[in-house]
Amino acid sequence: MGLLDRFRRKKEPVPDSKEPPAPGYAPEADTMALILLREDIGWTAVSNALEASFGPPASVDNSHAQVPAMTICLEGTEFFCSYMPMPHPAEVCDISAAGEGLCSPQEQEDILAHKCFLVLAQKGGGETLEKKRNICRLFTRLAGVLMELEAAAGVYINSAELLISRRVYLQHTAVLEKNWEDPEYFPAPLWVSIRSGQKGEASLVGTWGLKQFGFPELWFLDAKSPWPELHEKLYLMSIFQITGRERYRNTDTIMFTPGAPAVFKELNGALFIVGGGV
Numbered sequence: 001m002g003l004l005d006r007f008r009r010k011k012e013p014v015p016d017s018k019e020p021p022a023p024g025y026a027p028e029a030d031t032m033a034l035i036l037l038r039e040d041i042g043w044t045a046v047s048n049a050l051e052a053s054f055g056p057p058a059s060v061d062n063s064h065a066q067v068p069a070m071t072i073c074l075e076g077t078e079f080f081c082s083y084m085p086m087p088h089p090a091e092v093c094d095i096s097a098a099g100e101g102l103c104s105p106q107e108q109e110d111i112l113a114h115k116c117f118l119v120l121a122q123k124g125g126g127e128t129l130e131k132k133r134n135i136c137r138l139f140t141r142l143a144g145v146l147m148e149l150e151a152a153a154g155v156y157i158n159s160a161e162l163l164i165s166r167r168v169y170l171q172h173t174a175v176l177e178k179n180w181e182d183p184e185y186f187p188a189p190l191w192v193s194i195r196s197g198q199k200g201e202a203s204l205v206g207t208w209g210l211k212q213f214g215f216p217e218l219w220f221l222d223a224k225s226p227w228p229e230l231h232e233k234l235y236l237m238s239i240f241q242i243t244g245r246e247r248y249r250n251t252d253t254i255m256f257t258p259g260a261p262a263v264f265k266e267l268n269g270a271l272f273i274v275g276g277g278v
Contacts, residue, residue, distance in 0.1 A: 025214045025216065026214050027126050027127065027131075027132040027213050027214040028126060028213075028214075029123075029126045030121065031122045031126055031135050031136060031159075031212075032119070032120065032159070033120050033121075033143060033155055033157050033158065034095070034118070034119060034155065034156040034158070035117060035118035035143060035146045035155055036088070036117050036153045036154050037114055037115060037116050037117060037152055038110060038115060038152075038153045039115050040085050041116075041149065041151045043083045046081070046146070046149070047070060049146065050070065050146075054073075054074060054142070054145075057070040057071055057072050057073075058071040058073040067083065067084060068082070068083050069083065072142065074138045074141070075134075077135060077138060078123075079121070079122050079139065080123065081118055081119070081121075082119045083118055084117050084118065086117075087114055087115060087117070088156075095156045095163065097161075098161050098162060099161060099162075099208065101163030101164065101165075102162070102164045103154060103165035103167075104165065107154065107165035107167065108163060108165075111154040111156075113153075114153050114154075120139070120143060122139060126212075129213060129214055130244070133186060133242055133244075137176065140173060140176055140190055141176070143155055144173030144176075147166050147170050147173070152166045153166060154169070155169050155190075157193075159191075159209055160191060160192055160208050160209030160212070161208060162193040162208070162209065164190060168189075169190065173187075183243065184239075184245070185239075186242050186243050188235050189235060191212070191242075192207050192208070192210055192234075193207070194206070194208075194231055194234055196227075199221065202221055202222035203222055204219050204221060205220045205231075207219070207234050210238060210241065211269070213241065215242075215247070216270050216271045217269070217271070218234055218237055218238070218248065219270050219271070219272050220234075220272075220273050220278060221272045221273065221274050222274075223273075223278045248271055249264065249266075250266035251263065251264065251265075252264045254273070257278070261276055262276025262277075262278060
């Protein structure tokens, strides 16, 4: 059995372009992240970095002296970036409560000690899976340029409640650039987090962030495999869906181990993967 075959449903998938999303599972049209900075470097440093990589902004808003902003146009899509010279207010979103992140304890401490932040957003463009995917790829490229700033500490992805350090983010953006023309590549770790938990006496390991792409979250129920193996499976399954190669549904089966099918069971907006010797 080939590696990719292990992530195929038993049923043949319907091509994404011909199949409307299930009710309640359309992609989230808006895309947003916070860029957290260790020090108040001023708006000029930020705007210069963006202009050096992407050219003059589509528009600039200096009407608020403390909160300047600009709109950047990438491949016909407008992205908004605003500079906030203060720590992110916990009453709006407590980033310290984020789950397992892609950062070391020291990197997390640096991120949480940030002195100012940027709001990076794209409004309304991700209404289909293809558009959402393309916007997230462009968004990653844009955030990657901002992560190159020496003052950058990390990124917080709102839809996945995910903290990512500057080091890890730049590693993934470098891989994205190498695979930019590959339609089967998507930087899932920058958009989908992997969580662990408990359901009664059963352990849980699953995704957080697939909802933004129009899919229910995927969770392994009472899996016995080592964490790295579950981690890899969940990312690959996420990529298969985000790139349009698969769509997992309630009662579908999947075969990770020959002769031991696992079944998807939907509950409360999530697909639990049960059995299969995982």
